[in-house]
Amino acid sequence: MDKLLLQLxxxxxxxxxxxxxxIAQNYAPYQPGGVLPPAERxxxxxxxxxxxxxxxxxxxxxxxxxxxxxxxxxEHFTVIHYGTAPTNLSQTAKSHIRLNRDHAxxxxxxxxxxxxxxxxxxxxxxxxxxxxxxxxxxxxxxQFTTPRPGERTQSP
Amino acid sequence: MVHHFLQLxxxxxxxxxxxxIVQRSLATLALTCCAVLVATVGYPVRPAVPQSGQAGNPPxxxxxxxxxxxxxxxAEIARVRAEMRTVFGRYLVQAQALPPLTYSNTQGVGNPPTxxxxxxxxxxxxxxxxxxxxxxxxxxxxxxxxxxMPYAGFSGPIPSVDLTIVAxxxxxxxxxxxxxxxxxxxAPQFPALHFNETLQAFIGxxxxxxxxxxxxxxxxxxxxxxxxxVDPLEMGFPDTACIAxxxxxxxxxxxxxxxxxxxxxxxxxxxxxxxxxxxxxxxPTATPIALSPNDRTKxxxxxxxxxxxxxxxxxxxxxxxxxxxFDAFLAGKASLTPDxxxxxxxxxxxxxxxxxxxxxxxxxxTPGTGSGSKSSTTTGIDTSAAASQAPSFTCxxxxxxxxxxxxxxxxxxxxxxxxxxxxxxPLGFGYRDLGxxxxxxSGFGSAPNPNAKWTSxxxxxxxxxxxxxxxxxxxxxxxxxxTEAPGPYFxxxxxxxxxxxxxxxxxxxYNTRDVYAYNVTSGHCPPGKTEKVDCWPMPEVPNNxxxxxxxxxxxxxxxxxxxxxxxxxxxxxxxxYPNSDTYTGVCKTGGSASTQGNELLIPTPDPLPxxxxxxxxxxxxxxxxxxx
Numbered sequence: 099m100d101k102l103l104l105q106l107x108x109x110x111x112x113x114x115x116x117x118x119x120x121i122a123q124n125y126a127p128y129q130p131g132g133v134l135p136p137a138e139r140x141x142x143x144x145x146x147x148x149x150x151x152x153x154x155x156x157x158x159x160x161x162x163x164x165x166x167x168x169x170x171x172x173e174h175f176t177v178i179h180y181g182t183a184p185t186n187l188s189q190t191a192k193s194h195i196r197l198n199r200d201h202a203x204x205x206x207x208x209x210x211x212x213x214x215x216x217x218x219x220x221x222x223x224x225x226x227x228x229x230x231x232x233x234x235x236x237x238x239x240x241q242f243t244t245p246r247p248g249e250r251t252q253s254p
Numbered sequence: 255m256v257h258h259f260l261q262l263x264x265x266x267x268x269x270x271x272x273x274x275i276v277q278r279s280l281a282t283l284a285l286t287c288c289a290v291l292v293a294t295v296g297y298p299v300r301p302a303v304p305q306s307g308q309a310g311n312p313p314x315x316x317x318x319x320x321x322x323x324x325x326x327x328x329a330e331i332a333r334v335r336a337e338m339r340t341v342f343g344r345y346l347v348q349a350q351a352l353p354p355l356t357y358s359n360t361q362g363v364g365n366p367p368t369x370x371x372x373x374x375x376x377x378x379x380x381x382x383x384x385x386x387x388x389x390x391x392x393x394x395x396x397x398x399x400x401x402x403m404p405y406a407g408f409s410g411p412i413p414s415v416d417l418t419i420v421a422x423x424x425x426x427x428x429x430x431x432x433x434x435x436x437x438x439x440x441a442p443q444f445p446a447l448h449f450n451e452t453l454q455a456f457i458g459x460x461x462x463x464x465x466x467x468x469x470x471x472x473x474x475x476x477x478x479x480x481x482x483x484v485d486p487l488e489m490g491f492p493d494t495a496c497i498a499x500x501x502x503x504x505x506x507x508x509x510x511x512x513x514x515x516x517x518x519x520x521x522x523x524x525x526x527x528x529x530x531x532x533x534x535x536x537x538p539t540a541t542p543i544a545l546s547p548n549d550r551t552k553x554x555x556x557x558x559x560x561x562x563x564x565x566x567x568x569x570x571x572x573x574x575x576x577x578x579x580f581d582a583f584l585a586g587k588a589s590l591t592p593d594x595x596x597x598x599x600x601x602x603x604x605x606x607x608x609x610x611x612x613x614x615x616x617x618x619x620t621p622g623t624g625s626g627s628k629s630s631t632t633t634g635i636d637t638s639a640a641a642s643q644a645p646s647f648t649c650x651x652x653x654x655x656x657x658x659x660x661x662x663x664x665x666x667x668x669x670x671x672x673x674x675x676x677x678x679x680p681l682g683f684g685y686r687d688l689g690x691x692x693x694x695x696s697g698f699g700s701a702p703n704p705n706a707k708w709t710s711x712x713x714x715x716x717x718x719x720x721x722x723x724x725x726x727x728x729x730x731x732x733x734x735x736x737t738e739a740p741g742p743y744f745x746x747x748x749x750x751x752x753x754x755x756x757x758x759x760x761x762x763x764y765n766t767r768d769v770y771a772y773n774v775t776s777g778h779c780p781p782g783k784t785e786k787v788d789c790w791p792m793p794e795v796p797n798n799x800x801x802x803x804x805x806x807x808x809x810x811x812x813x814x815x816x817x818x819x820x821x822x823x824x825x826x827x828x829x830x831y832p833n834s835d836t837y838t839g840v841c842k843t844g845g846s847a848s849t850q851g852n853e854l855l856i857p858t859p860d861p862l863p864x865x866x867x868x869x870x871x872x873x874x875x876x877x878x879x880x881x882x
Contacts, residue, residue, distance in 0.1 A: 198609040207801040228454035
């Protein structure tokens with residue numbers, strides 16, 4: 099029994115040494131970085147700003163919105179469902195972004211290519227992790243109009 | 255010690271006698287005269303290689319229109335060659351100072367033999383010798399260091415190349431490839447390439463396109479070092495066995511033998527030197543040197559140990575010493591200036607740089623501290639105090655930052671055969687650099703993908719390039735203390751295609767790529783707009799663009815502060831950076847960092863030939879957008 103207690107004491111002492119935050123600070127910067135496991139997912143993801151048009155060319159649009167940080171996989175995708183009628187958002191585009199896991203909020207931006215000039219598009223946005231699972235938020239249906247051929251517009 | 259090394263050198267004499275070599279050389283020469291194909295080259299015998307070399311310089315390959323090659327290219331290559339000889343000489347002196355290598359006798363103990371005490375030092379010195387040895391190229395005129403000199407953070411050493419053709423000429427002048435030379439520093443930290451199931455993303459590997467996977471040696475870094483010696487656009491050996499052949503004649507052969515236990519007792523064919531003196535690219539086989547299976551195994555082992563030696567060097571303080579001002583700051587031994595601190599906070603916060611260039615600091619942010627509608631993907635202020643992970647300044651991943659096609663890249667012009675019948679790029683301006691996507695398809699200009707399961711991911715990887723560590727991005731020779739005009743500055747090139755010529759431009763690109771996006775190619779910005787200032791041409795690859803960046807909302811001052819922070823990541827602050835004192839070139843002065851190099855912008859062909867089918871027509875096809 100004494101031997102068992104001794105082993106336990108050694109294990110605890112050694113473990114304590116490994117977990118000493120001072121030591122971790124001294125040595126962590128000089129070790130190769132690994133890929134961290136996914137962050138904890140937010141209980142609820144809400145859009146706190148937007149979505150809004152950031153930039154439009156005659157064939158391209160960028161839409162932006164802000165949510166609380168959804169967590170989960172650092173690799174994320176922004177998703178836009180769009181179409182030329184508010185009741186038919188049959189087309190989808192996705193863009194890649196990377197979460198900064200310790201940031202409180204995340205700004206999502208999505209590119210939509212292959213648009214027609216001088217056309218009004220209706221859209222709804224959401225986001226998802228790299229596993230394809232939605233973050234759960236979804237915007238209302240909004241709209242933008244592409245400029246004439248060769249022109250570009252930008253939000254203020 | 256010198257005496258000991260001389261003994262080693264004497265023991266290093268090739269097992270074959272000099273007379274045998276001469277005999278075989280004469281036979282080879284006779285055969286060469288009869289061989290019409292090879293005789294077309296007509297090499298003069300070079301006095302620098304008296305023992306067995308019949309090689310000379312083939313006629314210069316110059317398919318370039320006037321103004322594409324920099325006018326000082328010959329002189330600059332000569333300068334770098336002289337600098338490499340200096341560093342090689344230093345390692346040779348260090349080798350001579352090595353104590354006798356002694357192996358532990360571990361019989362009965364259960365440990366493998368170890369070079370006691372001096373094993374690490376021997377490995378470092380061997381790596382240094384190999385890195386700067388110009389004999390590791392057919393024409394004995396190029397080494398790894400030709401594209402990776404210490405004073406440039408082990409990236410490209412010729413300012414005029416950085417300003418123009420982007421890629422460096424290899425052994426055969428002026429064949430050149432298509433991308434910038436990546437820095438060696440901290441490269442060994444990249445793991446072997448793997449697909450991370452959780453992230454659904456590729457992690458690790460080396461080269462911009464991940465083609466050095468590490469699948470065989472389980473070291474992406476060691477496998478990276480294996481590519482350039484047999485890349486016809488770089489050092490250019492026609493056969494991996496040429497590494498063993500040339501090392502078998504090197505001054506440091508015995509050190510290689512002692513470190514690795516390598517067996518150089520190979521029955522070389524009589525034409526080994528002739529073959530190894532001929533730049534590759536147009537041989538009918540990848541193994542033109544006829545070796546028995548046993549000898550091929552020995553040569554392969556030496557080739558593997560070549561890569562491992564270079565990687566070992568890159569792991570040492572000669573290359574990756576963690577001696578930057580930022581490291582000293584983390585250790586509490588240096589203070590950052592107010593601008594550097596501001597840049598550091600922006601790097602973590604508003605600019606979100608550390609989202610991919612992980613700096614090991616938690617970025618705990620105060621919500622709502624962004625800059626409104628113009629804020630970055632992630633906003634706030636870093637209030638954390640402790641390192642949460644290693645500050646490698648990379649996530650080891652891949653991203654498509656949407657760089658425009660750079661029409662100055664040498665490869666676009668190499669669509670005619672050279673004197674050896676090799677055409678580097680039959681596609682001309684039909685070439686597109688899909689980076690990781692092309693590698694996953696085992697496509698043109700990359701390397702075979704060793705994992706068939708990965709091929710289906712290619713459309714999601716098109717345009718993606720490796721996220722380099724930000725460390726040493728600003729390293730320059732001491733006499734040219736910055737990368738930024740007006741200087742005095744050392745001209746560098748940034749990103750995979752060298753389109754960006756200063757750190758100011760680099761940060762401005764991340765900041766405004768989508769703000770000043772125009773549907774034009776480089777050289778065709780609208781009147782009244784200045785390229786790289788308020789006009790960014792369209793991406794070369796429009797798929798998979800990283801939207802974490804592109805509209806960060808940084809002010810001009812904030813951009814400059816991030817540049818100031820990046821400059822704290824340069825090694826050599828706490829201790830001198832080894833061999834960074836060798837630059838003998840000149841510094842540039844004048845101009846502005848914002849428009850640095852703009853005077854050499856040239857118009858992209860208009861219309862641009864479509865992406866060649868041998869790139870964009872390879873399944874699985876790029877999607878959702880067609881590559882223009």
